Structures are given as C-alpha cells and as structure tokens.
Amino acid sequence: MVSGARTLTGSLLQRSFWGFGSVVAVAYALLPMIWILSLSFKDKRSLTDNRFIPSSISLENYRAIADDPQFSAAIINSLGIGLISTLLAVVLAMFAAYAIVRLDFPGKRLVLLGALSIAMFPPIAIIGPLFNLWRISGLFDTWLGLIIPYMTFTLPLAIWTLSAFFRELPWELDKAARVDGATPFQTFRYVIAPLAIPGVFTSAILVFIFSWNDFLFATALTSTDDARTVPAALAFFTGSSRFEQPTGSIAAASVVVSLPIALMVLLFQRRIIAGLTSGAVKG
Amino acid sequence: MTSGAAERRLGWALCAPAVLAMLVVTAYPILYAFWLSLHHYDLRFPDEQAFVGLRNYASVLSSAVWWQALLNTLIITITSVAVELVLGLALALLMHRTFFARQFVRASILIPYGTITVVAALAWKFAFDPTVGFVNVLFGVDQAWFSERWSAFFVIILTEIWKTTPFMALLLLAGLTLVPQELLKAARVDGASSLQRFFRITLPLMRPVLLVALLFRTLDAFRIFDTVFVQTRGAQETESVSIIGYNALIVRLNLGLGSTVSVLIFVCVIVIGALFIKGFGITLDPRRST
Numbered sequence: 154m155v156s157g158a159r160t161l162t163g164s165l166l167q168r169s170f171w172g173f174g175s176v177v178a179v180a181y182a183l184l185p186m187i188w189i190l191s192l193s194f195k196d197k198r199s200l201t202d203n204r205f206i207p208s209s210i211s212l213e214n215y216r217a218i219a220d221d222p223q224f225s226a227a228i229i230n231s232l233g234i235g236l237i238s239t240l241l242a243v244v245l246a247m248f249a250a251y252a253i254v255r256l257d258f259p260g261k262r263l264v265l266l267g268a269l270s271i272a273m274f275p276p277i278a279i280i281g282p283l284f285n286l287w288r289i290s291g292l293f294d295t296w297l298g299l300i301i302p303y304m305t306f307t308l309p310l311a312i313w314t315l316s317a318f319f320r321e322l323p324w325e326l327d328k329a330a331r332v333d334g335a336t337p338f339q340t341f342r343y344v345i346a347p348l349a350i351p352g353v354f355t356s357a358i359l360v361f362i363f364s365w366n367d368f369l370f371a372t373a374l375t376s377t378d379d380a381r382t383v384p385a386a387l388a389f390f391t392g393s394s395r396f397e398q399p400t401g402s403i404a405a406a407s408v409v410v411s412l413p414i415a416l417m418v419l420l421f422q423r424r425i426i427a428g429l430t431s432g433a434v435k436g
Numbered sequence: 437m438t439s440g441a442a443e444r445r446l447g448w449a450l451c452a453p454a455v456l457a458m459l460v461v462t463a464y465p466i467l468y469a470f471w472l473s474l475h476h477y478d479l480r481f482p483d484e485q486a487f488v489g490l491r492n493y494a495s496v497l498s499s500a501v502w503w504q505a506l507l508n509t510l511i512i513t514i515t516s517v518a519v520e521l522v523l524g525l526a527l528a529l530l531m532h533r534t535f536f537a538r539q540f541v542r543a544s545i546l547i548p549y550g551t552i553t554v555v556a557a558l559a560w561k562f563a564f565d566p567t568v569g570f571v572n573v574l575f576g577v578d579q580a581w582f583s584e585r586w587s588a589f590f591v592i593i594l595t596e597i598w599k600t601t602p603f604m605a606l607l608l609l610a611g612l613t614l615v616p617q618e619l620l621k622a623a624r625v626d627g628a629s630s631l632q633r634f635f636r637i638t639l640p641l642m643r644p645v646l647l648v649a650l651l652f653r654t655l656d657a658f659r660i661f662d663t664v665f666v667q668t669r670g671a672q673e674t675e676s677v678s679i680i681g682y683n684a685l686i687v688r689l690n691l692g693l694g695s696t697v698s699v700l701i702f703v704c705v706i707v708i709g710a711l712f713i714k715g716f717g718i719t720l721d722p723r724r725s726t
Contacts, residue, residue, distance in 0.1 A: 286465070
C-alpha cells in the first residue's frame with residue numbers, strides 16, 4: 154500500500170470533481186421545471202417581476218385551470234387516448250416479440266428492420282393523407298383518430314424493447330415446470346408471466362410517454378375539446394379572458410401535466426433507462 | 437417443439453397484427469401522399485382537382501421558402517446534435533463514474549426526457565421573454581429574443597438540446613458499460629494517461645453505439661416541429677421543413693403542395709439514413725442481438 158496516500162487524495166479530488174459535475178447536471182435537468190413551477194405560483198401582479206423565485210406563493214393560477222373546462226377535457230383526452238394506445242401497442246408488440254424471440258420463421262429480421270425504419274419515419278410525411286382520410290371517414294377530431302397513429306408509431310419501440318427483455322427470460326424454466334406436472338397455462342401464469350411483467354411494464358411506460366408528449370398529430374387531427382390532448386391544448390390555450398396573456402395559467406397547467414411523468418420517472422428510473430438503452434446496445 | 441411449418445405459421449400469425457398496423461398507417465399513407473403530390477388538390481377549391489404531374493415538385497423546389505426551411509432545419513439539426521454529442525458524452529461519463537447521489541442524478545436526467553416538448557418549449561420561451569422571464573435580468577441584457585432570427589434560433593436550439601441530451605447520454609452510457617474494465621486497467625498499467633485511455637480505447641469501442649445514437653438524434657432533430665411552433669410559429673425566418681409542411685396541409689388545406697413537401701421530407705430522411713449507413717458503416721442488423 155505504498156501508493157495508498159496518493160490514491161486517497163486522487164480519489165478525493167476526483168470525487169469532488171464528479172460531485173460538482175453531478176450538481177451541475179441536476180441543476181441543468183431541473184432548472185426549466187423549477188422555473189415553470191415558480192412562474193405558476195406567481196399572482197397577476199408579480200407575474201412580470203422577472204424573479205426566478207416567486208416573492209410570495211399564490212394558488213390563483215391553479216384555481217383558474219381547475220375551473221377551465223378546456224383543460225380538464227384535455228387531461229381526460231390525453232389519459233384516455235394515451236392509455237388505450239399503450240394497451241393496444243403493448244399487446245400487439247408482445248405477440249410479435251414473443252414470435253421473434255421464441256419461434257423460428259423466415260421474415261423475422263424483416264419485421265425488426267421494418268419496425269426500425271418506422272421509428273425513423275417522419276410523421277409529417279403522412280399528416281396530409283391522414284388528415285384527408287380522417288376528414289372523409291369521420292375519424293377527424295375523435296379519440297380513435299389519434300389512437301391509430303399513436304399505436305403505430307410506438308409499435309417499433311415496444312417491439313424492440315420487448316424483444317430485448319424477452320431474450321433475457323429463462324425460457325428453459327417452462328420445460329422444467331412442465332416436467333414437474335404444470336399445465337401449459339399454469340407454466341405461463343406462474344412462471345413466465347411474473348418474469349415478463351417488468352419488461353412489459355417498462356415498454357408500456359415508454360409508449361405512454363410518447364403519446365402523452367405528441368403534438369404534431371394532436372394539432373393536425375383534432376380541432377375541439379372532443380379529442381384535443383394536453384400538448385395541443387397548452388399550445389392553443391387562450392385562458393378565460395381574451396384581454397390578458399394566460400401565462401400564469403399555462404405555467405400551472407404545465408406543472409400539472411408534468412407531475413405524473415416526473416413521478417413515473419422517479420419511481421421507475423432504473424427500468425426506463427434499461428428499456429431505452431436495450432435496443433441501442435444490442436441492435 | 438412444433439414442426440417447422442406450424443412454427444412458421446404461428447410466427448407469422450403473431451407478427452401479422454403489428455406488421456399490418458404499421459403498413460396500413462405508414463406505407464399506405466406515404467403512397468397516398470405521393471399520389472396527392474402529383475395532383476392539384478386544394479380543399480378550398482375542391483372542383484379544381486386535377487393531375488399535374490411533377491408541377492408541384494417544380495414549384496416547391498423553385499421556391500425560396502422550401503430552401504430557406506431546409507437550411508433552417510439543417511442549422512438546427514447540426515448545431516443541436518453536435519452540442520448534444522459533447523454534452524451527452526460528458527453526462528454519460530458522469531453517470532458512469534459518479535457514486536455521489538447516483539440514483540438521484542440519473543432520475544433528474546430523465547426529467548427532460550419525460551417532459552412534454554411543448555412544456556419545455558413554453559418554459560424556455562417564458563424564461564427568455566422580456567416581460568415575464570428572468571434571463572434578461574440575470575444577464576443584464578435587454579434583448580427581445582424572439583424578434584430576431586439568430587437569437588430565436590439560439591433559444592430553439594437550446595430547448596432542443598435541453599430536452600434530448602439525456603436520451604443521447606443514456607444511450608452513450610449503455611455504450612460505456614460495454615467497455616471492458618480490464619482493458620482500461622491494463623492500459624493504465626502500461627502508462628496510458630486518462631485522456632489517451634478515453635480517446636484510444638473508450639471512444640473507439642463505443643463507436644457503434646455512438647453512431648446509432650447520432651443517427652437516431654439526427655433524424656429526430658430533422659423533423660423538429662413542436663419547439664418551433666410554440667416559440668416562433670416560424671416567424672423571423674425560423675421555419676423548419678415540418679412547419680412549412682404543416683402550414684401548407686393543415687393551415688392552407690393545400691393537400692397537393694403540402695404532400696409534395698411531405699414527400700420531399702421523406703426523401704431527405706432516407707438520404708440522411710443512407711449517408712449514415714454508407715458513410716459511417718453503421719450496421720443496424722438485428723441478427724447481432726440474437
């Protein structure tokens with residue numbers, strides 16, 4: 154341990170370097186969110202005081218958006234559309250991923266490559282056709298009109314992450330369980346499903362974040378509170394009065410819609426990271 | 437297990453719903469967009485619909501608006517992806533090395549990724565706004581950021597970088613964990629400095645992941661829409677190609693010209709993808725993962 158003292162000081166210096174870096178990184182990530190939070194707490198008079206931290210805390214803006222039917226409609230639309238498209242995408246992707254991982258059939262590379270090319274597909278390229286088709290078929294400004302594109306555009310992500318997760322599952326276990334006398338259904342119910350759930354859940358989170366975030370389809374394919382989702386409602390938010398800028402209300406609404414995702418991210422941080430990176434490292 | 441034919445059929449049957457959905461919602465509309473782009477098709481004048489051949493392409497490609505938007509999009513794409521690469525690498529190294537509040541750091545980094553792009557664009561817009569924002573006061577400047585082209589670009593690019601660097605960082609972090617520690621240790625014993633180890637061992641080994649991350653982010657940045665729409669709506673010559681496509685299709689209801697822009701954007705994406713695959717030799721072969 155001749156070099157013990159040197160490593161210690163070295164590691165102390167290194168540790169404070171990385172520690173400082175961590176503080177900077179956290180500040181970088183949280184700054185705009187803290188800013189919008191503080192903006193949401195400002196009342197009408199202090200809104201233009203240019204202070205980063207509000208001088209007093211007012212819930213005025215939160216009361217305003219709670220009374221706004223536009224905003225509650227958008228939340229319901231976003232939740233409904235997001236959850237249904239997530240469910241559909243994950244179920245379809247589960248079938249495909251199971252087949253890709255467990256079965257041998259020609260064309261499975263093609264499915265993965267096709268999914269990959271759709272992940273890179275520019276949504277603007279199909280906005281015109283969808284707009285026209287939806288207008289003719291009556292899907293314009295409906296939930297289904299957004300569920301269909303969301304489901305499709307999240308399928309690649311879901312298929313890739315689920316295939317990566319399924320590949321790690323100990324499938325030999327099902328043979329062992331069968332030998333022990335379990336029926337195929339029991340094997341699935343008690344052995345495979347519990348192990349597969351974390352992966353399925355992770356891709357569901359990623360898919361939900363995509364639909365919750367989308368703005369392009371939401372503005373192009375909706376026009377009223379019937380199907381307008383949160384991002385579109387925020388961008389077109391007019392507030393209760395036409396004569397004042399609804400900045401405070403928009404800030405409060407932004408905070409409300411960011412909370413669920415922030416909470417999910419904090420709770421399932423490890424899984425989300427695993428899900429996001431599974432495709433990249435292995436693909 | 438099952439015999440070959442039955443297994444094959446089951447495989448196809450299980451993939452069919454997903455494949456069908458993807459084909460119906462992307463392949464069919466893109467063909468329809470191509471058809472529309474060959475027609476004079478304006479929803480405000482439905483009676484004037486007619487086949488015009490490549491005339492729409494001629495008018496888009498000879499208009500200054502398209503080239504301006506393409507230039508703007510390339511400026512935004514190249515600047516933001518370049519900065520993200522450097523920042524993302526730094527963040528990835530940080531997450532790889534630090535043990536200081538590791539979980540908290542990683543969770544914070546995910547916040548920008550999870551934030552709705554429209555919310556991020558609004559937050560930065562308000563921050564730079566002269567009446568409500570804190571940026572001008574903080575730096576003691578008097579700047580109307582969104583009334584000039586380059587300062588508006590600055591805020592747009594900043595928003596993009598803030599929002600998507602974490603994604604880049606996480607992909608690169610995954611790449612970092614693939615670098616064998618023994619190799620780095622051996623190099624250290626042989627007297628390689630930390631910089632040498634980084635540039636001679638870590639970076640080359642990360643190359644495949646790095647290129648995939650770059651390709652994904654480049655294509656993603658190229659379709660930028662939300663941030664520009666919220667912050668400037670394309671004013672001060674900050675329109676991106678997606679914005680002019682949207683304006684033609686949804687605002688002016690000109691499906692013919694709008695679809696021409698759409699098809700051109702699609703072609704640009706294919707060209708960028710091909711450049712990456714040919715130029716850098718990226719392999720996106722899924723066989724490697726099985």
